[in-house]
Every structure is written in structure tokens, then in C-alpha cells.
Amino acid sequence: EVQLVESGGGLVQPGGSLRLSCAASGFTFSSYAMTWVRQAPGKGLEWVSGISISGDRTYYADSVKGRFTISRDDSKSTLYLQMNSLRAEDTAIYYCAKDWFSGSWGQGSLVTVSS
Amino acid sequence: DIQMTQSPSSLSASVGDRVTITCRASQSISTYLNWYQQRPGQAPKLLIYAASSLQSGVPSRFSGSGSGTDLTLTISNLQPEDFASYYCQQSYRTPYTFGQGTKLEIK
Numbered sequence: 001e002v003q004l005v006e007s008g009g010g011l012v013q014p015g016g017s018l019r020l021s022c023a024a025s026g027f028t029f030s031s032y033a034m035t036w037v038r039q040a041p042g043k044g045l046e047w048v049s050g051i052s053i054s055g056d057r058t059y060y061a062d063s064v065k066g067r068f069t070i071s072r073d074d075s076k077s078t079l080y081l082q083m084n085s086l087r088a089e090d091t092a093i094y095y096c097a098k099d100w101f102s103g104s105w106g107q108g109s110l111v112t113v114s115s
Numbered sequence: 116d117i118q119m120t121q122s123p124s125s126l127s128a129s130v131g132d133r134v135t136i137t138c139r140a141s142q143s144i145s146t147y148l149n150w151y152q153q154r155p156g157q158a159p160k161l162l163i164y165a166a167s168s169l170q171s172g173v174p175s176r177f178s179g180s181g182s183g184t185d186l187t188l189t190i191s192n193l194q195p196e197d198f199a200s201y202y203c204q205q206s207y208r209t210p211y212t213f214g215q216g217t218k219l220e221i222k
Contacts, residue, residue, distance in 0.1 A: 035211075037159075044216040045151070045159060045202050050209060059209035062116065095158055101149040101206045103170050105158035 002026040002104040004096050009109035016086050020109055022079040022096030029077035032099050036070060036081050038092035039108075046092070049081065050100060064090075086113045117141050117205050121214035127222040128193055136188045136217045138203035143183045147207035150179055150188045154199045162201075163188065195221075 008020040022034070036048040049070040050059045058070050069082040079096050093108040118141035128134050138148065146166035151159040161170045163179035166186055176191045190197055198221050203214040 037213075044200075045153075045204075045213040047204070047211045047213060050211070061210045100211060101161065101164055101204060103161040105160075107158060 002098060004098065004104060004106035006094060006096055006106045006109035009094065009111045011112045011114065012086055013115050014087060014113055016113070017082070017084045018086065018111060020081040020083065020094055020096075020111070022081075022106055024077045024079065024096075024098070027098065027104075029072075030074040034070075034072060034079045035097045035100060035102065036079075037095045037097055037105075038090075038111075039095070040089070040092040043092075048094070051079070083111070086111075088113050116210055117144060117208055117212055119203055119205055119212050119214040121201075121203055121217050123217060124215065125218045125220065127220050129222045130193055130195060132193045133189065133191045134193065134219065135190075136201055136203075136219075138186050138188070138214050140184045140186075140205055140207075144186075144205045144207035146182045146186075147205055148179070148181075148186045149204045149206060150177075151202045151204065152197075152199050153202065159202065190219075 003025045005023045012018050035050040038046050038048050051070045055072050067085045071080045091113045095108045096106045098104040120139045122137050148166045150163040153159045162173050162177050167179045178189045201217045
């Protein structure tokens with residue numbers, strides 16, 4: 001059974017940093033691209049970032065480009081999202097998902113950016 | 116970026132009804148279109164990929180059609196568990212943008 005477990009969310013002040021992790025199990029992590037999607041409270045889904053199988057290609061939404069960095073550690077079957085220069089509008093539940101479009105999602109990790 | 120516009124934004128229907136949700140892309144996306152269902156407090160669930168392919172385990176009352184810029188999700192014989200929010204997502208070009216969502220409510 002595919003399992004994706006996000007961690008690392010919490011309350012952070014504007015301008016601060018946070019690193020999200022997504023621990024994967026139940027599939028061969030190194031054989032799949034991975035994605036981060038977020039959802040602000042009461043709002044719709046926003047695609048944030050994606051990383052290729054080998055990790056050599058990364059993609060970002062314009063809203064986070066230059067501030068967020070996606071990475072992966074295949075030896076640990078873990079996906080990361082380093083978030084810097086956080087803004088109030090980054091407040092959301094962050095989901096990791098298997099592949100470019102996905103039938104497998106984590107339960108989400110809440111990030112709150114507030115002073 | 117490719118903009119995805121869903122219509123309607125909200126929809127009221129009754130159990131047993133047939134409903135259609137439309138997603139319009141700002142440029143042609145061929146059939147690189149996916150549909151998700153999201154219930155409150157839950158992660159999204161993939162229903163349809165590649166415009167018309169039913170994800171494993173999804174009831175056959177869900178169907179997708181279209182190509183290019185106008186694509187649709189149809190739900191036949193609505194069941195109580197179908198009242199949720201629905202999102203389209205293009206996977207033609209990154210960033211793989213979502214539509215703004217359609218909330219399906221019980222009439």
C-alpha cells in the first residue's frame with residue numbers, strides 16, 4: 001500500500017523558513033516523479049512544485065519560484081520542500097503526491113505564516 | 116502558464132441526477148487533463164486521468180470527455196457520497212495548474 005507522510009509544518013513568522021518532508025513507502029520511490037500541492041484555508045488546490053525521477057529537473061509555480069526548493073533523497077525515500085522568505089499567503093495545507101498527477105496523496109502538513 | 120477555468124463554480128443537484136462540469140484551458144492541452152474529487156478534511160482523490168481514463172476503483176458513473184481546450188466531467192446517477200468539490204488539472208505543461216474548483220451540493 002502506498003503511504004506518503006508529510007511532516008515539518010507549523011507556525012512561522014513572515015520572512016522565516018521551514019522545511020517540509022514527505023516519507024514514502026509501499027512503492028519504489030526512486031522510480032517516480034514527485035509533486036507538492038497546497039491548499040490555502042477554504043480555497044482551491046494550487047500546484048507548487050515537481051521533481052523528476054532522477055532529480056535533475058525541478059519545476060515551480062511562479063508564486064514560489066526563487067523562494068522554495070524541492071529535492072529528494074532516494075536512499076531515504078523522502079521528498080523535501082525547503083521554503084524560505086515565507087509570506088502570509090503561503091499559509092496552507094501542503095500535500096505531497098506521487099508522480100505528476102496522482103492517485104496517491106499524503107494527509108497534508110499545515111503551514112501557518114503569521115506574526 | 117496555462118489557465119484552467121471551471122464552470123460552474125457551484126452546483127446544486129439531487130440524488131439520481133446527472134451533472135456535467137466543464138474545464139476550459141487557455142490553450143490546447145490535447146487530452147492532458149485530470150479530474151479530482153475532494154471531500155471536506157480529506158486529500159484529493161484522482162477520478163479521471165488523460166481526459167477520459169477512469170482511475171482504478173472509481174465507479175463507472177464518473178466519465179470524462181473532450182480534448183483541446185474544452186473538457187468535461189460527467190457524473191451520472193448522483194449518489195450521496197458524490198457531493199464534494201471537484202477540480203480539473205492540466206498535465207500538458209508545467210506548472211500543472213488546477214481549475215478553481217466546483218462545489219457540488221445537495222439540492
